[in-house]
Amino acid sequence: MDELTIVVPVKAAVPNITAVRLDPNTHNLVREGVPLMINPYDRNAVELALRIKDRFGGKVITISMAPPNGKDFLESTIGMGVDEGILITDRVFAGADTLATSHAIAKSIAKLYPNFSLIIMGEETTDSTTAHMPAQVASWLEIPFVYYATDAEPNIKDGTVKITRYLEDEGLLEEFIYNMPIIMSVYRNSNPPRDISLNRKIMAKVNGLVKVLTNKELGLNPDCVGLKGSPTIVAKIEDAKPLPRKKQIFQGDPKEGAKWLLENLVKEGVIR
Amino acid sequence: MVCPEWNQVNKNDYRGIWVYVEHFNGKISEGSLQLIGKAKELASKLGVDVAAIMLGKDLDKLLMEPIYYGADKVIYANDDRLSIYLPHIYAASVVELANKYKPEIILFAATKRGRELAPYVANTLRSGITADCTALDVDPKTRDLDQVRPTYGGNILAHIRTPTRRPQLASVRPNVFPTPPRDESKKGELVEEKLSKLPEPRGRYLGSKSITEEDESGLPPVEKSDIVVVAGKGVNGVEGVKLLTDLAKLLNGTIGGTKKVTDAGWLPTSRQIGQTGRTIRPALYIGMGVSGAIQHVFGMNESKIIVAVNSDPNAPIFNYVDYGIVGDYKQVAEALLELLRERKKQ
Ligand SMILES: Cc1cc2nc3c(=O)[nH]c(=O)nc-3n(C[C@H](O)[C@H](O)[C@H](O)COP(=O)(O)OP(=O)(O)OC[C@H]3O[C@@H](n4cnc5c(N)ncnc54)[C@H](O)[C@@H]3O)c2cc1C
Numbered sequence: 001m002d003e004l005t006i007v008v009p010v011k012a013a014v015p016n017i018t019a020v021r022l023d024p025n026t027h028n029l030v031r032e033g034v035p036l037m038i039n040p041y042d043r044n045a046v047e048l049a050l051r052i053k054d055r056f057g058g059k060v061i062t063i064s065m066a067p068p069n070g071k072d073f074l075e076s077t078i079g080m081g082v083d084e085g086i087l088i089t090d091r092v093f094a095g096a097d098t099l100a101t102s103h104a105i106a107k108s109i110a111k112l113y114p115n116f117s118l119i120i121m122g123e124e125t126t127d128s129t130t131a132h133m134p135a136q137v138a139s140w141l142e143i144p145f146v147y148y149a150t151d152a153e154p155n156i157k158d159g160t161v162k163i164t165r166y167l168e169d170e171g172l173l174e175e176f177i178y179n180m181p182i183i184m185s186v187y188r189n190s191n192p193p194r195d196i197s198l199n200r201k202i203m204a205k206v207n208g209l210v211k212v213l214t215n216k217e218l219g220l221n222p223d224c225v226g227l228k229g230s231p232t233i234v235a236k237i238e239d240a241k242p243l244p245r246k247k248q249i250f251q252g253d254p255k256e257g258a259k260w261l262l263e264n265l266v267k268e269g270v271i272r
Numbered sequence: 273m274v275c276p277e278w279n280q281v282n283k284n285d286y287r288g289i290w291v292y293v294e295h296f297n298g299k300i301s302e303g304s305l306q307l308i309g310k311a312k313e314l315a316s317k318l319g320v321d322v323a324a325i326m327l328g329k330d331l332d333k334l335l336m337e338p339i340y341y342g343a344d345k346v347i348y349a350n351d352d353r354l355s356i357y358l359p360h361i362y363a364a365s366v367v368e369l370a371n372k373y374k375p376e377i378i379l380f381a382a383t384k385r386g387r388e389l390a391p392y393v394a395n396t397l398r399s400g401i402t403a404d405c406t407a408l409d410v411d412p413k414t415r416d417l418d419q420v421r422p423t424y425g426g427n428i429l430a431h432i433r434t435p436t437r438r439p440q441l442a443s444v445r446p447n448v449f450p451t452p453p454r455d456e457s458k459k460g461e462l463v464e465e466k467l468s469k470l471p472e473p474r475g476r477y478l479g480s481k482s483i484t485e486e487d488e489s490g491l492p493p494v495e496k497s498d499i500v501v502v503a504g505k506g507v508n509g510v511e512g513v514k515l516l517t518d519l520a521k522l523l524n525g526t527i528g529g530t531k532k533v534t535d536a537g538w539l540p541t542s543r544q545i546g547q548t549g550r551t552i553r554p555a556l557y558i559g560m561g562v563s564g565a566i567q568h569v570f571g572m573n574e575s576k577i578i579v580a581v582n583s584d585p586n587a588p589i590f591n592y593v594d595y596g597i598v599g600d601y602k603q604v605a606e607a608l609l610e611l612l613r614e615r616k617k618q
Contacts, residue, residue: 018426018565029424099395127424129548130403132391135363139395144360144474147388162478167384168541170296171484176358178475189541224275231437232400235418240427240566243573246594251585257597258607261579262615264595270499270556270577271523 004058004117004154006049008082009105009137012066012073013039014127026227027234028095031067038073041122043080043193045186048152049120050081050194056154059083061113065093065104074210079201080194085210086112092215095227098132104225105133106140108213117180118161123148123188134185145183146176150190154180166190274436278398283415286376286438289315292366293324293338293346294386296357300334303381303446305341310449311379312342314410314417323347323375323463327365329355339460342452347373347463353470356477357385363392364471370397372465375439377417379408382443394441400434401441404547406448406570417442422547427566427588447495447551487540489517491526494543499525499556502545502572505532506561506582507601513538515605516560522612528552530568546571560601564589581605 014020014029015037021030049060062077063086064070074085088108096104109116119141124131131147138145146163150173154161163176166187204210215225223229248264250257265271274281289311294301304324311322324338326348338346349365370378370393380390382404394401402419406429409418416433417440423430434440494500501520503513513533520527527543534544545552547567557575561582562568569592572578580589581597581604590596597604 014424017424020424022423022425022428027423027430097400098391099398099400102395130391131387132394132401132403135359135388135390135392136395138360139363139392142471144358145388145392146359148384166483169384171482172480173483174480175478176475177478182475221275221277224277229275230400231398231434232402232432233435234423234430235416235433235435236431237423237428238431240422240429240569242569242591245578245592247590247596248594249585249590249596249598251598254597254599254603255607257581257599258604258611261595261597261604262608262611265556265577265579268577268594 002156004052004056004156005113005115006052006058006060006118006120007109007113007116008042008045008049008060008062008077008120009133010042010046010062010064010074010077010122011039011125012036012064012070013125017127022237026095027237036066036070036073038076039122039125039127041124041126041186041188044188044191045120045122046077046080046082047191047193048149048186051191052118052152052154053081056156058117061086063105063108064088065096065101071210071212075201075204076196078204078209079196079198081200085204086213087210088213088218090214092222093226095230096225097230097232098130098136099231100225100229102133102136103140103229104218104220106137107218107220110141111218112213117154118152119181119183121183121185123185131185134183138183143181143183144178146178147185148187149184150187152184281436281438283438286374288320288373288375289318289322290375290378290439291322291324291338291343292378292380292386292389293326294381294383295326295328295334298333300337301381301383301446302451303383303386303444305338306446306449306451307379307381307444308338308341308343309452310408310444312452314377314408317410317412318415321345325366325369327354327362335462339458340454340456342458343460345461345463347465349465349467351467353473358473358475358477359388360392361470361473363389363396364469365467366393367396368467368469369465370439376415378439378441380441380443382445386443390441390443397439399437399439399441401443402432403443405442405444406547408442408444416440422566422570445547445551487542489527491517491520494526494528494545494550494552497526498554499523500528500545500552500554500558501525502528502530502557502559502562503533503539504530504559504562507533508561510538512561512602515602519605519609522609522616525556530562559589560605562589563587564592
């Protein structure tokens, strides 16, 4: 290996999940007209990639499957220091679940960057929080994967990478050494992202550093992508029904309210 | 219709429910045991057995545990190559077993390790997976697993299905379902499997060290307390959290927060209550400055008594309360502190 090629798949997340509409037939999110932002935790992944590049050299690429207006947030990642961006966009990809999304992303990486060294991804997205994607991309590419990385130190000479990761629920910091290529996700409370340079972002726009990839170039079977290539369906949606509760509401002087509350809680036997 | 690149699935070949039973340092994760209870319930509707899947080395001492908690059998692999947990090796092992036995459903506890493992298994089987389900059911006719989780657009639940593929996979956070009783008189079958197709490790485990998140409150974990005072974004900073922590102490309870509060770093993430945090069922939940988003409500809905203080009379949280006070959290919390201190003196 003479140079690191680091690919960072990023998601165009929905900033405000309560202010969106669902398609009445597919129950999928209607993306038209919804503003896009980069999934916040993906910026930590970009940061780790850039830190590796700062220390060991190489090239960092962001890649995203998004509607055509996704170009802008990929340009923002170039503003952080990324070298180039790839926007995968095609109507046949619409309605993809995580399997179909990971399929398009994995195949794009394999096609454009077959000699990639590392794929680095955010821990999860803030709008759907499945954390599926890194493992699914690994599954398509048949390479190892490790979640929740806080640090990674590649060794270009022997082609290995030392990865530290943090398991939050166990309070455990683990260390691994893997042969590259490998996929890792980045622990969301590590690698706080650097600022976006507006000059670099404009430069990205002017020089066309974000390239668009459609299924014409990718050539995936239309039955294996988008809604058709998604094993899961949203069978139905319904309003969440609150459990029956007493719903006694006090309005008025806060001191009186506190007294009223305490009396009731004592009556309920939950405060002694 | 189905992608021709995937293996053909004949749904009738797939029977039985699996629970992947996670263990670490000789201890089985509670979330896995809870899923055995749920799996039993689903299995009785489908007329099938529940099998626990265990991977590792020197498993002997643990093997009967899933049976004591209700599993009909344990399918396990005792293998040197599994002495250390490498995600892709463990995932490939589950895939190999699933290809052999063809279960219709596989459930994973959504621990950090479980969330890492499950999507690789699902994807390699070219099947679907739903993360962090808040409810699970089965349709006895189609044998589809009904996977329920909140979705976009306010207080809306999505029912997700995998109608054309098998197995169907889902993950569930610990404590969403109760732990079934342990009964050492229960009997079940132990089935040892040898794994053949494991991939190359391509990596090595170097070691680990424990670090605990800073937690200034000194109070018990949120799942371990009968009274939980929960701070929402409306408490507006660490000062507000401090006030509610004092209240929690006086009540002999503990302090928790919404995701907005833990994301802001006002409380450690171990104190986040909700669909993507901890699930609690205390005798008393008191939320202050909490709006009542569905993702939060799913972590506290089963509390015995729910109390909320919110300055907005239209806040959704008031749909979920037994007792609500419309007002400023600070004034109410201070008044409560005063009253409680007086009571203590008496
Ligand atoms: C996929 C996904 C998973 C999520 N998982 C979780 C989860 O596990 N847990 C979770 O909590 N959230 C989760 N969320 C976030 C959730 O949707 C809400 O954004 C969050 O719960 C809101 O937190 P909050 O109530 O503290 O803040 P807000 O919604 O901002 O509400 C603040 C409330 O404080 C009130 N207020 C303001 N000032 C005062 C005052 N002086 N006195 C009294 N009241 C006041 C306001 O009226 C308002 O109702 C998730 C979101 C997504 C998309």
